[in-house]
Amino acid sequence: MSSKFVSYEERAKRHPSSAARSLLETIVRKRSNLCVSVDVTAKADFLDIIDVVGPYVCLVKTHVDIIEDFDSSLIATLQELSKKHDFLIFEDRKFADIGNTVALQYSSGVHKIASWSHITNAHPVPGPSIITGLASVGKPLGRGLLLLAEMSTKGSLAKGVYTEEAVQMARAHRDFVIGFIAQRSMNAVGKSSTDTGDEDDFLVLTPGVGLDVKGDAMGQQYRTPEEVLNDGSDVIIVGRGIYGKGPTVDIQSVQVQAERYRAAGWSAYEKRLQL
Numbered sequence: 001m002s003s004k005f006v007s008y009e010e011r012a013k014r015h016p017s018s019a020a021r022s023l024l025e026t027i028v029r030k031r032s033n034l035c036v037s038v039d040v041t042a043k044a045d046f047l048d049i050i051d052v053v054g055p056y057v058c059l060v061k062t063h064v065d066i067i068e069d070f071d072s073s074l075i076a077t078l079q080e081l082s083k084k085h086d087f088l089i090f091e092d093r094k095f096a097d098i099g100n101t102v103a104l105q106y107s108s109g110v111h112k113i114a115s116w117s118h119i120t121n122a123h124p125v126p127g128p129s130i131i132t133g134l135a136s137v138g139k140p141l142g143r144g145l146l147l148l149a150e151m152s153t154k155g156s157l158a159k160g161v162y163t164e165e166a167v168q169m170a171r172a173h174r175d176f177v178i179g180f181i182a183q184r185s186m187n188a189v190g191k192s193s194t195d196t197g198d199e200d201d202f203l204v205l206t207p208g209v210g211l212d213v214k215g216d217a218m219g220q221q222y223r224t225p226e227e228v229l230n231d232g233s234d235v236i237i238v239g240r241g242i243y244g245k246g247p248t249v250d251i252q253s254v255q256v257q258a259e260r261y262r263a264a265g266w267s268a269y270e271k272r273l274q275l
C-alpha cells in the first residue's frame, strides 16, 4: 500500500538542498524526529542537558541570547557535542529586520550565529529582502533557513494570507529556504488541486508539542506528536516537556523524557506511513 506521506529516507535521497538532506539523513540514521529546545539560562545546565539528550535527537534548538554566562567556549563545546552525538544545531533567532541588518546580526556580534548554527529562522514580515540578506551570509556556508509561516501561540497573526505569502516567498528562494516553522504541511498552501507545477518538499518543524499538558500561562498551546505528524509536520520541537519547569534541572528525568518523546515522535511517523 502506498502512503500519502513519503519516508524521510526517500526524501533524503532526492532533496535538492544539502542543508535539508543533512537533517533528513540525521533523522534516518538516528531514528529520531525530535528536536529539543534548550531554553535554560546557565551555561552548565545548557551543556549538561544537551549531553544527556544528544543520543535521542536529530536537532538541538538554542536561544543563545538567554544564556547569562555566555562565552565562546560554550560554542566550542556545543560543536563538540554535536559531533559526539550526531545532531545538527538550530538557533531559533527569529530574525525580523531589513536585509542589511539581519546579515550583520547573523554573521557578527557576540554570537556569530552563522558560524555554528546549521539552521536558523526568520519572520517573513519584512518581505523577501530578509531572505536575500540572510542568504548572503548563510548560503556560502551551506546553511538553511526556515520561515515562520505559523506560530503555536494563542491569537497568532501568522495565518491566512500571511501564511500563504510566506510560502510564496519560500518557493521563490528554494536555494536557501528549506522549510517552515508551522503547525502542518505547507506544500499545498496557495496551490489549486489541479496544479501540476513543481512538487515542493519543504521541511516542517513544529513547536508547541507536549504529551502531558495543553498549554502554559503565557499563551503557549501544545499538541501531541501524533497530532502534528498527522498534519504533515516532520520534526517535533519540545522544550519544557523534556527539561522540566523547575528552577533546577533533574538530569535523570531529562533523559527519561527525551527517550519518551523520541519514541512518541518515531512511532507517530511510522504510523503515518501506513495512512
Ligand code: 5FU
Residues within 6 Å of the ligand: 037, 039, 063, 092, 148, 150, 151, 152, 153, 181, 207, 208, 209, 220, 237, 238, 239, 240, 241
Ligand atoms: F516559532 C515558535 C512558536 O511558534 N512556538 C514556540 O514555542 C517557536 N517556539 C519556540 O519553541 C519557543 O521559543 C521555545 O523555545 C520552544 C517551545 O518551548 P516549550 O517549552 O516546549 O513550550
